[in-house]
Amino acid sequence: MVAALKAPGQPRALLGMLVGIGFGFGLVVALRAIRGLEIFQTEQTGYPHVIVPGITGPIGYLIGIGCFDYWFRWAAGAPTVPEDHSDHGADGWRDYLRFNTDHKVIGIQYVCTTFIFFFIGGALAMGIRAELAQPGTQVVDPGLFNGLFSTHAAIMIFLFIVPIFAGIANYVLPLMIGAPDMAFPRLNALSFWMLPMGGILFLASFLAPGGAFDAGWTGYAPLSTGAPLGQSFFNLGVQFAGASSVATALNFLVTIVTMRAPGMSFWRMPLLVWANLSTSLLVVGATPFIAGAQFMVLLDRALGTNFFQAAAGGDVISYQHIFWFYSHPAVYIMMLPGFGIVSEVISTHARKTIFGYRLMALALLGIVVLAFAVWAHHMFVSGMFAWLRVPMMITTLLIAVPTGIKIFSWLGTLFDGRIHLDNTGMLFALGFICSFILGGISGVMTAMIPLDIHISDTYFIVAHIHFVLFGGSVFTIFCGLYHWFPKMTGRMYDERLGRIHFWGTLIGTWGTFVPMHWIGMEGMPRRVADYAAQFGDWNLVISIFAFILGAVQLVFLYNMVTSWRWGPRAPANPWGAKSIEWLVSSPPPRFNFPSVPRVVGGPYEFGVPGARHAIFEHEEEAGALAEPVPERATTPA
Numbered sequence: 254m255v256a257a258l259k260a261p262g263q264p265r266a267l268l269g270m271l272v273g274i275g276f277g278f279g280l281v282v283a284l285r286a287i288r289g290l291e292i293f294q295t296e297q298t299g300y301p302h303v304i305v306p307g308i309t310g311p312i313g314y315l316i317g318i319g320c321f322d323y324w325f326r327w328a329a330g331a332p333t334v335p336e337d338h339s340d341h342g343a344d345g346w347r348d349y350l351r352f353n354t355d356h357k358v359i360g361i362q363y364v365c366t367t368f369i370f371f372f373i374g375g376a377l378a379m380g381i382r383a384e385l386a387q388p389g390t391q392v393v394d395p396g397l398f399n400g401l402f403s404t405h406a407a408i409m410i411f412l413f414i415v416p417i418f419a420g421i422a423n424y425v426l427p428l429m430i431g432a433p434d435m436a437f438p439r440l441n442a443l444s445f446w447m448l449p450m451g452g453i454l455f456l457a458s459f460l461a462p463g464g465a466f467d468a469g470w471t472g473y474a475p476l477s478t479g480a481p482l483g484q485s486f487f488n489l490g491v492q493f494a495g496a497s498s499v500a501t502a503l504n505f506l507v508t509i510v511t512m513r514a515p516g517m518s519f520w521r522m523p524l525l526v527w528a529n530l531s532t533s534l535l536v537v538g539a540t541p542f543i544a545g546a547q548f549m550v551l552l553d554r555a556l557g558t559n560f561f562q563a564a565a566g567g568d569v570i571s572y573q574h575i576f577w578f579y580s581h582p583a584v585y586i587m588m589l590p591g592f593g594i595v596s597e598v599i600s601t602h603a604r605k606t607i608f609g610y611r612l613m614a615l616a617l618l619g620i621v622v623l624a625f626a627v628w629a630h631h632m633f634v635s636g637m638f639a640w641l642r643v644p645m646m647i648t649t650l651l652i653a654v655p656t657g658i659k660i661f662s663w664l665g666t667l668f669d670g671r672i673h674l675d676n677t678g679m680l681f682a683l684g685f686i687c688s689f690i691l692g693g694i695s696g697v698m699t700a701m702i703p704l705d706i707h708i709s710d711t712y713f714i715v716a717h718i719h720f721v722l723f724g725g726s727v728f729t730i731f732c733g734l735y736h737w738f739p740k741m742t743g744r745m746y747d748e749r750l751g752r753i754h755f756w757g758t759l760i761g762t763w764g765t766f767v768p769m770h771w772i773g774m775e776g777m778p779r780r781v782a783d784y785a786a787q788f789g790d791w792n793l794v795i796s797i798f799a800f801i802l803g804a805v806q807l808v809f810l811y812n813m814v815t816s817w818r819w820g821p822r823a824p825a826n827p828w829g830a831k832s833i834e835w836l837v838s839s840p841p842p843r844f845n846f847p848s849v850p851r852v853v854g855g856p857y858e859f860g861v862p863g864a865r866h867a868i869f870e871h872e873e874e875a876g877a878l879a880e881p882v883p884e885r886a887t888t889p890a
Contacts, residue, residue: 273313
């Protein structure tokens with residue numbers, strides 16, 4: 254037992270968390286006693302003896318799991334320990350519960366952890382739709398309803414969509430660029446382990462006096478500055494999730510810029526790499542703003558500062574400006590990696606090079622620039638300066654241009670291609686295009702000032718954001734998981750179950766969110782537990798489709814779990830793809846490659862006899878570059 258507590262791992266991590274909680278609690282009690290204050294301050298915006306342990310407890314866990322062992326030793330000037338790679342790679346399932354520096358292990362840790370939060374967030378959504386199935390109060394009271402939709406949104410955004418893209422990229426991106434690992438493996442591991450700390454804080458808010466945080470995922474002040482204790486759990490959870498995101502983005506940037514294989518210029522990078530490069534620039538530039546805004550709210554709540562207290566000279570509108578300066582770029586943080594995934598899948602299963610490859614890459618960078626110039630269109634009804642509305646409307650419309658370039662590029666890639674529809678990943682890619690076009694069109698509508706004023710805070714906005722994030726982001730997530738599942742696990746999934754999952758998800762998505770546009774245009778408000786009887790029939794239809802959408806995700810879960818354990822062995826390249834990750838075994842070796850690959854061509858050269866994206870030293874010596882590579886058997890669509 255003593256040995257287990259000395260070595261990095263879950264026993265030491267749990268002990269570290271207990272010690273951290275005890276230290277934080279004791280520190281508050283001691284300082285308040287020294288100052289002669291009431292030992293336990295229990296105003297609903299206070300509770301320092303809870304807030305401080307909410308910081309020190311997770312830090313204690315991170316220390317215990319082993320995130321800082323190497324850095325603490327270095328900082329203390331202790332002798333260097335030779336690297337034996339004992340914390341790299343996985344030999345069994347227990348290795349996924351430990352501190353691990355292998356980017357492939359970390360990628361799977363991200364995917365599995367975020368899907369736990371996906372199902373928790375989905376369960377909260379089912380509670381919301383059960384309450385809204387008919388007018389009146391059926392399942393939960395209005396207070397708990399506010400906590401359900403706030404926690405649902407925060408979990409789905411901060412703990413699922415944003416980090417699962419980081420997980421997929423963690424696994425795939427170093428392989429795609431021919432790197433043996435990420436640039437900073439220990440920072441990569443720390444980035445992952447900060448994520449569940451944020452999730453635990455979000456969920457722990459349900460146990461706080463007054464219930465879970467209930468000011469929405471936007472946490473608008475002054476509603477959030479005077480909310481019960483649960484709101485402070487949101488403020489802290491965002492810090493851990495945000496720090497995880499920024500550290501991961503910095504790691505991606507350095508890895509992409511400095512660790513590309515010989516011969517891989519920027520114009521030979523797969524579009525998924527371009528997408529993650531662009532996303533990382535957004536994360537590094539935008540995420541500190543939401544972290545700062547939540548710290549300011551926490552200080553208003555705990556220490557009585559007045560950043561957002563209008564009665565004391567604070568500026569309430571400034572919270573919205575700071576928040577949306579992050580949160581509109583965040584929409585693209587949740588979309589750009591999916592654009593890269595869809596590009597890889599469509600090119601592979603249409604057996605064609607990407608149409609307009611360079612313009613696609615430049616469009617990604619164009620979105621990065623414009624994303625920081627559109628935030629105030631969320632504030633057309635907030636009371637901000639009237640002269641700012643029209644410029645923000647124009648920039649919001651302009652950002653549709655690079656997005657439209659991508660739509661036309663995907664359609665151009667599909668045109669006259671030898672399209673394979675026998676693959677679930679390709680079905681999700683095509684379903685994404687259809688759904689995202691609808692979400693994008695409603696986005697252009699909300700950019701128009703008169704229409705936005707009419708539909709603001711109605712269910713039209715709920716429909717729009719869910720078409721963008723579920724019909725868009727989540728469809729691309731499923732697309733990527735089905736595409737790279739054989740590479741990650743070495744097993745093939747059940748295509749029949751995959752198709753059931755796709756059609757159930759497509760029907761459930763459209764049946765749930767299309768009617769929301771209609772009732773929103775008719776004036777049904779969002780964020781309410783009760784509504785006028787005239788909307789009852791449509792809400793019942795929406796709830797039925799929502800439960801279909803939720804239930805079919807269990808098919809996906811069953812397919813993934815059973816296929817990972819008992820699925821047929823996967824070949825190295827079951828889809829006949831061209832990028833580097835498919836040139837090695839499934840799953841790849843511990844350090845990815847038998848030798849450093851050398852890039853000799855583009856990543857999408859389908860139909861070119863003998864074309865190769867990359868070769869290895871032993872192949873080069875054998876003259877493999879001149880040998881034709883057989884194409885996957887194709888059938889015209």
